[in-house]
Amino acid sequence: xxxxxxxxxxxxxxxxxxxxxxxxxxxxxxxxxxxxxxxxxxxxxxxxxxxxxxxxxxxxxxxxxxxxxxxxxxxxxxxxxxxxxxxxxxxxxxxxxxxxxxxxxxxxxxxxxxxxxxxxxxxxxxxxxxx
Amino acid sequence: xxxxxxxxxxxxxxxxxxxxxxxxxxxxxxxxxxxxxxxxxxxxxxxxxxxxxxxxxxxxxxxxxxxxxxxxxxxxxxxxxxxxxxxxxxxxxxxxxxxxxxxxxxxxxxxxxxxxxxxxxxxxxxxxxxxxxxxxxxxxxxxxxxxxxxxxxxxxxxxxxxxxxxxxxxxxxxxxxxxxxxxxxxxxxxxxxxxxxxxx
Amino acid sequence: xxxxxxxxxxxxxxxxxxxxxxxxxxxxxxxxxxxxxxxxxxxxxxxxxxxxxxxxxxxxxxxxxxxxxxxxxxxxxxxxxxxxxxxxxxxxxxxxxxxxxxxxxxxxxxxxxxxxxxxxxxxxxxxxxxxxxxxxxxxxxxxxxxxxxxxxxxxxxxxxxxxxxxxxxxxxxxxxxxxxxxxxxxxxxxxxxxxxxxxxxxxxxxxxxxxxxxxxxxxxxxxxxxxxxxxxxxxxxxxxxxxxxxxxxxxxxxxxxxxxxxxxxxxxxxxxxxxxxxxxxxxxxxxxxxxxxxxxxxxxxxxxxxxxxxxxxxxxxxxxxxxxxxxxxxxxxxxxxxxxxxxxxxxxxxxxxxxxxxxxxxxxxxxxxxxxxxxxxxxxxxxxxxxxxxxxxxxxxxxxxxxxxxxxxxxxxxxxxxxxxxxxxxxxxxxxxxxxxxxxxxxxxxxxxxxxxxxxxxxxxxxxxxxxxxxxxxxxxxxxxxxxxxxxxxxxxxxxxxxxxxxxxxxxxxxxxxxxxxxxxxxxxxxxxxxxxxxxxxxxxxxxxxxxxxxxxxxxxxxxxxxxxxxxxxxxxx
Numbered sequence: 001x002x003x004x005x006x007x008x009x010x011x012x013x014x015x016x017x018x019x020x021x022x023x024x025x026x027x028x029x030x031x032x033x034x035x036x037x038x039x040x041x042x043x044x045x046x047x048x049x050x051x052x053x054x055x056x057x058x059x060x061x062x063x064x065x066x067x068x069x070x071x072x073x074x075x076x077x078x079x080x081x082x083x084x085x086x087x088x089x090x091x092x093x094x095x096x097x098x099x100x101x102x103x104x105x106x107x108x109x110x111x112x113x114x115x116x117x118x119x120x121x122x123x124x125x126x127x128x129x130x131x
Numbered sequence: 132x133x134x135x136x137x138x139x140x141x142x143x144x145x146x147x148x149x150x151x152x153x154x155x156x157x158x159x160x161x162x163x164x165x166x167x168x169x170x171x172x173x174x175x176x177x178x179x180x181x182x183x184x185x186x187x188x189x190x191x192x193x194x195x196x197x198x199x200x201x202x203x204x205x206x207x208x209x210x211x212x213x214x215x216x217x218x219x220x221x222x223x224x225x226x227x228x229x230x231x232x233x234x235x236x237x238x239x240x241x242x243x244x245x246x247x248x249x250x251x252x253x254x255x256x257x258x259x260x261x262x263x264x265x266x267x268x269x270x271x272x273x274x275x276x277x278x279x280x281x282x283x284x285x286x287x288x289x290x291x292x293x294x295x296x297x298x299x300x301x302x303x304x305x306x307x308x309x310x311x312x313x314x315x316x317x318x319x320x321x322x323x324x325x326x327x328x329x330x331x
Numbered sequence: 332x333x334x335x336x337x338x339x340x341x342x343x344x345x346x347x348x349x350x351x352x353x354x355x356x357x358x359x360x361x362x363x364x365x366x367x368x369x370x371x372x373x374x375x376x377x378x379x380x381x382x383x384x385x386x387x388x389x390x391x392x393x394x395x396x397x398x399x400x401x402x403x404x405x406x407x408x409x410x411x412x413x414x415x416x417x418x419x420x421x422x423x424x425x426x427x428x429x430x431x432x433x434x435x436x437x438x439x440x441x442x443x444x445x446x447x448x449x450x451x452x453x454x455x456x457x458x459x460x461x462x463x464x465x466x467x468x469x470x471x472x473x474x475x476x477x478x479x480x481x482x483x484x485x486x487x488x489x490x491x492x493x494x495x496x497x498x499x500x501x502x503x504x505x506x507x508x509x510x511x512x513x514x515x516x517x518x519x520x521x522x523x524x525x526x527x528x529x530x531x532x533x534x535x536x537x538x539x540x541x542x543x544x545x546x547x548x549x550x551x552x553x554x555x556x557x558x559x560x561x562x563x564x565x566x567x568x569x570x571x572x573x574x575x576x577x578x579x580x581x582x583x584x585x586x587x588x589x590x591x592x593x594x595x596x597x598x599x600x601x602x603x604x605x606x607x608x609x610x611x612x613x614x615x616x617x618x619x620x621x622x623x624x625x626x627x628x629x630x631x632x633x634x635x636x637x638x639x640x641x642x643x644x645x646x647x648x649x650x651x652x653x654x655x656x657x658x659x660x661x662x663x664x665x666x667x668x669x670x671x672x673x674x675x676x677x678x679x680x681x682x683x684x685x686x687x688x689x690x691x692x693x694x695x696x697x698x699x700x701x702x703x704x705x706x707x708x709x710x711x712x713x714x715x716x717x718x719x720x721x722x723x724x725x726x727x728x729x730x731x732x733x734x735x736x737x738x739x740x741x742x743x744x745x746x747x748x749x750x751x752x753x754x755x756x757x758x759x760x761x762x763x764x765x766x767x768x769x770x771x772x773x774x775x776x777x778x779x780x781x782x783x784x785x786x787x788x789x790x791x792x793x794x795x796x797x798x799x800x801x802x803x804x805x806x807x808x809x810x811x812x813x814x815x816x817x818x819x820x821x822x823x824x825x826x827x828x829x830x831x832x833x834x835x836x837x838x839x840x841x842x843x844x845x846x847x848x849x850x851x852x853x854x855x856x857x858x859x860x861x862x863x864x865x866x867x868x869x870x871x872x873x874x875x876x877x878x879x880x881x882x883x884x885x886x887x888x889x890x891x892x893x894x895x896x897x898x899x900x901x902x903x904x905x
Contacts, residue, residue: 053202073173087237091171091186108194111238112201179498213598216568219575221494221557224568248565331505 034077034118037126041066042097044121056109060119067099071124076107078114086113092122178301178329180222180290188305188323189230195321196231196284196309197240209241210280214307218290227305228284244280253277282309282318297331364400364776365656371404372653372780378830380411383781399428399459400777403469407781410472411825411832415479422473426492429466433496436503457775462724463500463548464716465779470496471553474560475648478821479834487564490557500548507727525725528683530662535686536722540715544580547720551581552648552711552786556821558590559646563819567598577710586708586788601818602644602792608637642792643815647705649802650825652693652784654713657721659774660685666737679736684728684774686721689714689784695826697803698789707787714784728775783825793820800824802831814838 029047046061056078064070075090087110097103109117174181200207211232214224225248235241245253260271286307293300306322367390374383387408391401402425409418461469470493477485525531558573574591581587612634619631627633659682667674698707793815801810802824809831813822816839823834 053198055198055201057198075171089171091183091190092169092173093187094173094175094183108198110190110194110197110234177498177502213567215595216571217575219572219579221491221569221572223566225566 032117032119034120036120036122039072039121039123040125040127041068041070042072042121042123044119045102047119049117052108054112056114056117058105058107058109058117058119060105060107061102062095062097062105063102064097064100069096069098071096073122073124074105075120077118077120078109078111079116079118080113081115083116086111092120178299178327180218180220180303184303184325184327185227185230187325189227189234191323192305192307192321193231193234193238196307196319197235197238199309199319200240203240206240206242207281208244208278209235209282209284209309210244210246212247212283212285214285214305215287217287218303220290222288224288227288231307244278280312283312284309299329299331301327301329303327363659363773364778365658368404368656368780372656375408375411375653375781376828378828380408380827380830380832384408384412399425399461400779402428403461403465403779404781406472407779410476410479410834411827413479413832413834415476415834419473419476419480422469422476425461425469426473429461429469429496432460432466433499436499440503440506459777462717462720462778463504464550464713464720465782466500467493467497467548467550467553468713468782471550471556474556475821475823475834478560478836479823481837483560483564483819486560490560493553494557497549497553501546504546504548504723525683525722525729528662528664528729531660531683532685535688536718536725538715538718540712541718541722544715544719547716547723549576549580550711550713550716550786551577551584551587552788554580555587555590555710555788556646556648559819559821562594562597563644567594570594581710584708584710586706586790587710590790597644602642604640604642604792604794606637606639609639612637640794641818643795643817643820645791645793645815645820645822647698647700647789647791647800648821648823649695649698649707649787649789650783650785650823651695651787651827652689652714653780653827654778654782654784655689655717656687656780657684657774657776657778658687659683659776664733666733668737681732681736682774683732684721684776686718692805693826694785695787695802695804697801697808698787699801700791700793700798705789705791707789709785709787711786712784713782713786717778802826804829804831816840 029044032047033044041064043063043065044060045063046059048059050057058076060074062072072095073092074095075092077085077090078087080086095103095105170182171186172183174183211228214228216222216224232243236243257272257274257277260266261274284307286305288303288305290304291302303325304322305325307320308317309319310316311318371383371386371390374380374386384405387401387404391397402421406418406422406425409415409421470489474486474489474493477483477489525536526533554573554576556573558570558577561567561573562570571591571594574587574594578584578587578591615634616627619627619633621628661680661682663678663680665676666679668677668679694709696707698705795816797812797814799810799812800822801808804826806829809826809829811824811831811833813833813835815822815835817836820836825832825834
């Protein structure tokens with residue numbers, strides 16, 4: 001899936017300040033997201049990245065716009081400067097967010113080689129079509 | 132049947148045309164009764180300890196450990212002792228510690244010395260190379276050079292299972308600690324919790 | 332009610348007729364499994380495994396596909412004859428059938444559950460899928476056969492299959508129970524508990540020890556054996572689960588509890604023979620140690636370091652008795668039968684399965700090794716499991732049988748109502764229909780009969796080599812010679828009548844000799860250089876010993892080499 005496909009989706013997402021160390025500045029949350037379907041109730045509302053002791057650390061904030069607890073699955077693809085993956089596929093992680101709540105996910109890169117990332121995110125309930 | 136008769140030839144020709152034109156490319160498979168799934172997919176078959184739990188625990192623990200040692204100038208030597216299974220489920224904890232070790236080795240943050248389970252084979256091989264007299268001196272392992280572990284990692288997994296009505300709730304806690312072998316101090320500890328709820 | 336008992340009363344006057352008709356019907360129909368297996372079981376009881384096998388083969392001589400029970404019974408008889416490989420092959424066929432059931436239970440349970448609504452089929456004509464405890468114990472017996480062949484890896488695989496099977500059954504039964512309940516409610520049937528069957532021997536299913544079981548398929552013996560096999564293959568984390576489950580299933584048994592409590596010690600230190608000189612030495616060291624510094628006081632001469640001898644961690648399983656038989660018992664129940672005048676409650680005689688008692692004498696209580704009496708613990712009673720299984724199955728059986736009886740009863744009612752106008756011939760017809768309804772209905776008596784009823788066990792640390800075991804059988808003490816080698820051993824004794832069968836892993840004299848090398852007792856003392864030197868030498872020896880043993884017995888040595896005196900705990904002989 002190409003990220004550019006999701007440009008439209010990106011616009012609908014709240015933009016937040018990304019303090020992003022390497023390599024490029026001023027990226028949108030959307031450019032770091034690989035959504036599989038358009039989440040009906042869930043949104044990535046904040047995304048921060050920094051490097052600690054050579055390892056990249058992410059803080060992802062997910063918001064539930066619904067009143068019911070909603071489920072999603074997520075994982076991170078770790079890339080190097082050139083966009084090559086530097087780590088094998090992570091396991092998909094299940095996630096439950098309570099109604100009208102925000103949840104922070106913290107994750108650290110497995111290897112210092114990771115300098116960039118993509119968050120793969122799939123909500124259990126998606127809007128009918130994203131196209 | 133010969134290919135001489137015009138009708139036959141036509142039939143063969145059309146058949147071959149048909150094949151080249153319409154047949155779809157087949158995948159390199161034998162039979163189609165089995166399908167290969169995504170090994171990283173979230174397994175939700177039942178509330179028992181499963182592959183996703185194993186992978187999530189190993190990942191969380193390996194990341195946390197790597198983070199604790201990131202930035203260290205010398206990669207510490209570590210050995211993984213046993214992770215005790217305190218549940219009454221048949222959980223192969225060695226499979227979890229194997230995954231943790233693989234991830235830490237790949238990340239390049241730690242070095243592992245032979246653990247207790249592998250010690251027998253290691254000492255056998257070492258004795259054979261150094262003492263049997265069969266090997267070239269210059270290219271065989273010498274005694275007294277094995278490295279001791281700076282840290283020892285051990286832990287346990289516990290569970291709380293509750294059933295009420297048509298609900299079954301399972302809570303797993305996997306805790307790991309890393310002890311400085313020389314000083315006996317606990318240098319790192321972390322735990323991963325998993326809650327699963329199943330409806331009957 | 333009266334309408335029904337009328338013809339019954341008439342039937343008493345026609346006993347010869349009734350008997351001959353019933354006999355004819357039984358002959359043409361299938362004889363109950365109890366009856367069919369009678370002579371085979373008698374031969375087993377007499378200790379004649381060969382005769383029993385010949386008998387079983389003769390009864391299943393016909394062509395056509397043999398059912399699960401045939402393979403279960405045959406495997407057991409072959410095992411008695413110590414024909415472990417043929418027994419393994421036979422049981423593997425049975426296991427294949429159980430696995431097919433498992434697949435269905437996992438993928439399409441509704442198909443199996445559909446059986447509950449099956450009205451046309453008599454219980455005895457349904458495919459025999461095996462009772463739940465039989466499926467689980469089949470894995471246990473396969474594992475024991477693998478052990479008898481010296482294949483610990485194979486035993487480990489069977490044990491893994493065993494607990495996976497338990498999980499499949501647990502899932503399936505959860506669904507099954509719900510379905511049975513819903514089905515009974517939808518049919519408007521009131522009596523779905525055997526307690527409501529007036530005249531049913533309730534006590535055969537209701538003893539406290541039967542109700543105390545967690546379920547009908549998980550057994551302490553299966554899980555304990557799993558623990559032992561996992562421990563022997565160097566997987567203490569899996570072994571712990573096995574022992575813990577065994578304790579949950581049979582609480583307050585020191586035999587089971589000590590297996591878990593001492594697991595860590597055994598995994599780290601190995602198992603050693605008790606040496607009477609060790610406590611004295613320990614005392615001397617303790618007395619010579621300065622309690623403040625933890626170091627030895629100067630100028631005190633210690634006695635020579637005693638040598639401890641490695642032992643074979645031996646599990647002795649004693650199997651006895653035969654799983655209980657199921658017989659049919661006729662008990663009438665009131666059923667709503669559709670007739671000309673609407674629904675009428677008619678007492679309908681139905682044949683119900685009843686578990687026969689097993690002889691308490693079959694339980695083996697006394698075991699001695701050499702001259703040493705060794706306590707035996709009853710770990711699992713298959714008798715109780717069978718009773719619990721039937722108690723759990725009864726609601727389903729009652730629903731199935733009742734629905735079928737209603738259908739048949741409706742047909743019978745028509746004949747009865749018209750009997751009066753047909754004179755004497757009509758009465759005959761009526762009786763015949765009644766008898767037919769009775770005689771064609773037979774409870775499902777099928778059950779794995781040659782399975783042992785009682786599993787008792789003892790765990791001892793034995794010196795490698797030969798030992799004599801004496802078991803108290805009903806006909807007096809019987810002795811067998813066993814040989815143990817390697818780090819772990821499983822010895823299985825089975826009594827049957829006066830016969831005592833023995834199954835043990837092949838003996839490896841070389842392994843027994845290597846492991847028998849003694850080594851010094853290590854105590855946590857911060858000193859004594861000459862002792863360290865001794866230790867190192869012993870270490871090297873021990874590693875060699877462990878290695879060659881592992882190769883020969885197939886079991887991995889679980890005892891790690893002790894590298895620093897600081898990590899060594901006290902003497903651990905059990």
